[in-house]
Amino acid sequence: MKTGHIELARAQQDRWQTAYEGNPRLHGAEPSAAARWTVRLFEAAGIDDVLELGAGQGRDALYLARQGFSVHATDFSEAALHQLRLDAQRDGLDDRVTAALHDVRDPLPPADATVNAVYANLLMNMAFSRAELRSLVNEIHRVLRPGGLFVYTVWSTADGCLPKCTEIGDGLFAKDGFAGRFFDLDLIHELAERWELGGADAYEEGPEPRRLWRVTQAKPAPNS
Numbered sequence: 684m685k686t687g688h689i690e691l692a693r694a695q696q697d698r699w700q701t702a703y704e705g706n707p708r709l710h711g712a713e714p715s716a717a718a719r720w721t722v723r724l725f726e727a728a729g730i731d732d733v734l735e736l737g738a739g740q741g742r743d744a745l746y747l748a749r750q751g752f753s754v755h756a757t758d759f760s761e762a763a764l765h766q767l768r769l770d771a772q773r774d775g776l777d778d779r780v781t782a783a784l785h786d787v788r789d790p791l792p793p794a795d796a797t798v799n800a801v802y803a804n805l806l807m808n809m810a811f812s813r814a815e816l817r818s819l820v821n822e823i824h825r826v827l828r829p830g831g832l833f834v835y836t837v838w839s840t841a842d843g844c845l846p847k848c849t850e851i852g853d854g855l856f857a858k859d860g861f862a863g864r865f866f867d868l869d870l871i872h873e874l875a876e877r878w879e880l881g882g883a884d885a886y887e888e889g890p891e892p893r894r895l896w897r898v899t900q901a902k903p904a905p906n907s
């Protein structure tokens with residue numbers, strides 16, 4: 684595992700690309716628990732379009748589209764997005780799902796205050812420095828309209844995978860060539876500065892199971 688900052692970022696992009704090239708259903712075909720929950724939240728808030736970051740092969744983007752949302756899905760793996768586009772076409776959802784290559788270390792493409800909702804399942808726990816995380820959260824804040832919602836999920840420090848991982852510095856851990864960060868509540872609160880934190884809920888998913896956080900935060904509306 685390369686640990687220099689830029690080298691690590693490149694190595695991670697290659698690792699994800701290879702993993703997606705080798706498996707058209709790397710995370711399965713079923714939507715995540717977070718996506719099912721988020722659909723209800725966004726529907727209740729009257730939201731019908733979503734920017735998804737780190738969408739992978741699109742199991743959640745396609746689910747959101749099937750529920751009637753317009754979804755713009757991004758990821759830094761072209762192999763993942765290729766699969767997402769194929770599946771969207773196959774299911775006749777390509778009018779509701781668009782997909783674009785984007786590394787979230789770069790500024791987000793949308794203009795200020797133009798996005799209603801941002802969703803990111805298990806992206807924020809990837810191999811980002813704390814400065815990169817703060818900058819990403821600031822970018823999401825910038826593109827959301829006032830009152831807009833941001834839902835993300837991350838690995839928890841209580842996850843059983845943590846003791847099996849190797850620490851590689853800067854609070855990051857690695858296993859099988861994939862690197863990332865385990866979140867505690869302090870980090871969640873730190874990233875929610877300037878936001879209204881709606882909730883940080885611990886939950887479990889999958890056979891191991893993975894222990895995760897689901898975080899909901901809103902960009903404050905003026906006078907709120």
Ligand SMILES: C[S@@+](CC[C@H](N)C(=O)[O-])C[C@H]1O[C@@H](n2cnc3c(N)ncnc32)[C@H](O)[C@@H]1O
Nearest residue numbers: 699710737738739758759760786787804805809
């Ligand atoms: C654990 S996977 C989750 C994928 C998808 N959200 C899901 O639940 O099926 C993390 C995703 O983040 C993407 N990713 C990691 N670092 C990224 C970056 N810097 N910019 C954009 N995407 C990134 C990976 O390619 C991968 O698809």
